[in-house]
Amino acid sequence: MTDREIHLPVAAQPSIDDIVAITQRAEENDYVRAWMPETWGRDAVTTLTMLAERTDEIELGTSIANVFSRSPALLGQTAATLQEASDGRFRLGMGPSGPAVIEGWHGESFERPLRRTREYIDIVRRVVEGDGLEYDGDIYTLSGFRLRFDPPETPPPIDVAGMGPKSVELAGRFADGWHATTFTPDGLRERLEDLHRGAELGDRSPDDIRVTLSLPCCVLENGERARELAAQHLAFYVGGMGTYYRESLSRQGYEDEANEIAASWASGDREAAVNVLDDGLLDELAIAGDPAHAREQLAEFADIDGLDAIAMAPPRGASGDDIAATVDAMAPDN
Template sequence: MPEFGLVLPDEFSHVSLERTLAFARRADEAGLHSVWKQEASGSNGIATLAAITQCTTDIRIGTGVASVYSRTPTLLGMSAATLQRLSDGRALLGLGVSSPPLVERWHGLSFDRPLRRLREAIEIIRRTTAGGTVEYSGEVFDIGPYTMALETSADVPIFNAAIGDANRRLTGEYADGWLPAFVPQSLFSAAVADVRESAQAAGREPDDVVVAPWVPTAVDADPESAERRVRYLLAQEMAMGYNEQVNAHGFGDAPDRAHDLFREGNREEAVAAVSDRMVSELTVAGTESDVRDQFRRYFEAGADVIIAMPSMDASATEIEHLIDTLGAISNE
């Protein structure tokens, strides 16, 4: 049975916290695998997820993604343990290195040694969530000994939002799951193989790493309306810096043009700058039948769970329809 998660719309989509909780409840009722809360310069992701634990019963809840710069590894471990207790074992910890603009301009920190920091953070978080005495001496962090008083009843799965080759290898070595974003569908199977080969080289079972790509998604009886929504999301994500990642995959000047136009305030021109190839390679959009076929290609290429990203200009009704469609497909 295919499994789907949902990136929860939030204030960046002009959605209130109350509406965010309502979407989480609807996703729970629809039988989705998970909901994921982003965090940049708006609401606190972990606090929001704590609220979601109290209004849902079965759905997994994930940080999507928590930065290893904005919180210390011990605080991340404490937060994960808290969410695990509040949710009766449904917590997922999505981690990432964030980006220089957010780390340096918003948090006032130095974006130094990101992969080493991530590796050590994962090791410290695992020790923290296990409870008991924690002591760690690394190249970035020197911690303890101290006692973690809150213990979890089960390990909190750690998902790495890796982009580059070295970070994907780190995922295979240390993480329980991989949260890729904006990997072209035609290259996806090779990227999955890279993660699984890294896991095997580290002495792990390759299939133990859960592959959960984030995919911009829109469902509509009118395919053009659905396509317009994913084009808008791509334009906005290019403006947030993902153009640099997408540039590496040979999309010409379209990612940079969308980036520049969107940041200049020319939203419609930015949407128009997104190329047809970017839409076909990076998104899933169309009627329910269309998206079912497009999802199938991701699962055949190695995805275990698909995390659908609704457009930031989608209406509440459109998001509810997306949730219901994902639920219907997963329960077929």
């Protein structure tokens, strides 16, 4: 059975209390995990610490902590501390993010993202397992330290986010899980082949690699409004967040649509960008509509062999009431 999880809203909520309330609602509805994104809003570490304190059972994770704004040793310390704070409920999702965030927000050069991610996996693992940090890599040479507190009894698993073939292969070869986003069912199946190739290169079983798909999700009695919000969300990511989402959509057979969304967004015609996401394409990339339609869409994704969890991601423009309705409608018991 495919687990249902919540990908907390990437758009700023009025307060941390609102983020806590969404997570508590998901916990009450038996969602398995809450993922906290980190872009240029509230930082994930502080927010997850609050969530760990104010929830009891729901598992928690970063989706994603980028590998440029924190050193790998600091990210390891953070993961070990969050595992302690959450009583063993933490899962570290990390990845390179993209130039729009790394260069535009953090002012760092987006160089060698795959190699950097590979070295982060190695270093973070050594830190959270309490090993002495002796590391000689292409990017990092580190020596002389280990944690000054007992490492977690169960080290937090490490998921890697990725869209392209090589980044997904890297996840299959070295990580404990792959965190996927903005995929059609067929596009996800194709990338799962890359994951399995990476697992084979790493002499590992694909069954040991947890696959989580983050899907834009808005489920309301007013299905038309739900679909409008999901389409606006996707148009922003494909059109306004650099090239990664556009390139991923192009690889999945929608190159013309991806380029049209990007061109319309760049010219300031947001309405035209949203309109490219017709009913067929929207159903390929999101769960959106009234509850009956949403359950049909969910079943299509849940049937994908090798997919372990679906993380419902409320759209950027969703109100608090919209998010609450979506969490309730997509609860595992519904």
